[in-house]
Amino acid sequence: MSPEAKDRIKRIGLFLLSGALAGAVFYLSILADDAEGQAKTRATVIGTIVAFGVVAVAAYENHRAESARRKTRDQAVKAARDLALAYNQVLVPTTQRLRDLAADYAVVNPVAVGAVSSPQDQLRAQILLDVLQSAVVLTAEPTPTNYPRARSAYFEWSGASGGAFKLKTAFGRTPQPDNDIPTTVNQGGAKMAVVLQSGTPFWAENASFGADVQLGGTYRGVIVVPVRVTGRPFGVLTVDAPEYEDFMPAHVDLMATLGNMLAASLALDGP
Secondary structure (H helix, E strand, O other): OOHHHHHHHHHHHHHHHHHHHHHHHHHHHHHHHHOOHHHHHHHHHHHHHHHHHHHHHHHHHHHHHHHHHHHHHHHHHHHHHHHHHHHHHHHHHHHHHHHHHHHHHHHHOOOOOOOOOHHHHHHHHHHHHHHHHHHHHOOOOOOOOOOOOOEEEEEEEOOOOOOEEEEEEEEEOOOOOOOEEEOOOOHHHHHHHHHHHHOOOEEEOOHHHOOOOOOOOOOOEEEEEEEEEOOEEEEEEEEEEOOHHHOOHHHHHHHHHHHHHHHHHHHOOOO
C-alpha cells in the first residue's frame, strides 16, 4: 500500500473517531442531566474524559497537518539548494566552455563580411527569443492568473566611449524596459557597463541595491549578466520583477547560463 493510501486511511479513521467521541460527549451530557447522585458524577467524569479525547484527536490532526507543511517547506528549500548547486557545478561552467568553444571556432573559421545568411539570422533571433522566454518562465513565479511576473531583455552595447545600452528584444511582463539606457547619466547604465566589463553578474537582492539599476517602471528585483566572449563585449541580459523576493541566488546562475548560450550564438558571427 502506498504512503498516500495509508495517510488517507489514517485521516478517515481520525475523522470517524472524532465524530464518535463527539457523539459520546453529547450522549453523556444528556445522561448527566437526567441522572442524580453517583450516576450523575460518573456520567460527568466520563464525559469530561471523552471530551479531552476529542481535543486530543484534533490536536494530533493539527500536528500531522503542520508536519506535512513543514516537510513541504523543507523539500522546497532542498530543491532550491540542489538547483543552485546544479547551476554552480554543472550548467554555468559547461555553458562557459560552450561559449569559449564558439568564440575559438569563429576565430579559426572566420565568416566573410555579408556571408551570414537569412536562415542563420532567423535562427539567431529565435535563440534570443528562447533565452528571454526561459529567463521569464524559470525565474519569478507567475501571477495567480498565470500572467508573467518577470520581464527579460537583451541590451546591445553601442561600443562607443560614454555610449549606451540599446534594447534589442524584450519578453514578459509589460511595460517593456526603456529603449536606451545611457552609461553616463543613468545609474542603471553605469552598473550595466560594470557588469559587461568585469564579466560579473549583478543582482539587486534588497533595498540597498534598488537604486542601482532601473530598467524602466518601478520594478525592484533585477538581475543583470554579461553577454560576452574574450575581447568581445556584446551586451547584457537582464530580468527584473516587481519585488526583491521574486528572485533567489539560483536565478543568478540560471541567467549566467543563458547569457553564455546567447554569447555563443553571437560569437559565431566571427571576430
